Amino acid sequence: MLIDFAFVGVLFLLSIPTICGYFAHTRGRSFWLWFGLGFILPGIAHLILVFLPDKSDPFEKELQAIRIANGMLGTRPLSPVEKRFRKLIRGKKHTIRFYCQIAPYSQLPAAQISIDGEPLLERLAKSERILRYYRFEPLPISLLIPPSNHLLGDPVAPYQNCHRRSTIFVHRNLEGVPTAQIRVKIDPQVDCIIWHEFVIEHLGVERPLKSMKALVFNRLQYIEALDYLAEIRA
Numbered sequence: 001m002l003i004d005f006a007f008v009g010v011l012f013l014l015s016i017p018t019i020c021g022y023f024a025h026t027r028g029r030s031f032w033l034w035f036g037l038g039f040i041l042p043g044i045a046h047l048i049l050v051f052l053p054d055k056s057d058p059f060e061k062e063l064q065a066i067r068i069a070n071g072m073l074g075t076r077p078l079s080p081v082e083k084r085f086r087k088l089i090r091g092k093k094h095t096i097r098f099y100c101q102i103a104p105y106s107q108l109p110a111a112q113i114s115i116d117g118e119p120l121l122e123r124l125a126k127s128e129r130i131l132r133y134y135r136f137e138p139l140p141i142s143l144l145i146p147p148s149n150h151l152l153g154d155p156v157a158p159y160q161n162c163h164r165r166s167t168i169f170v171h172r173n174l175e176g177v178p179t180a181q182i183r184v185k186i187d188p189q190v191d192c193i194i195w196h197e198f199v200i201e202h203l204g205v206e207r208p209l210k211s212m213k214a215l216v217f218n219r220l221q222y223i224e225a226l227d228y229l230a231e232i233r234a
Helices: 002-026 031-040 044-051 060-069 080-090 120-127 129-133 219-233
Strands: 096-102 109-115 136-140 166-172 178-188 192-202 205-208 215-218
Touching: 002 031, 002 044, 031 044, 080 192, 096 219, 109 120, 120 129, 120 166, 192 219, 215 219
Parallel strands: none
Antiparallel strands: 096 109, 109 136, 136 166, 166 178, 178 192, 192 205, 192 215
């Protein structure tokens, strides 16, 4: 009789790590590893398994790669650029508007850009004195409205450079030939659009506009402004 009770007791004790090992096996993990953990840490091992990703899911590897790429779950430290972007995203959002005007030199309908109610060209001229010696004009409306992605991080040729910065203003000489551009790097995020790394490019030579800080826009408001520009043109 004592042997029977002992046998039943051993089976009961082994059932806990066995269940843990089987549960781990169904989630794409080692049976024997989790059998041992279930024997040493009964109950706790089961709880740990619940919160671990299911390796049997064919999409889990792809999801894990996305987590790693985005620095989630503490898988890697954020780079200085990523930290700066996260700080920008949490900060103040600017309001962008577009309005139509006739470009003074090309005499074509163009899209002037306003940031927080102030023309962007005026803001740039205030921050960078050198820009006051150029005759900049805005870009044609047709270049900015959807389905164009020129202001959505995919600059349209020839209004781009090797660093994939989008031109937002063009300077023309007395003959009307474009010789300089103000460019900006546009990074679309899930909830916002970031403009940063403003430069002036004159005859192929770039100069950073260091006093012009990054601008962050709410993505929905940004898209609505572009759609409104399309309605104006229509």
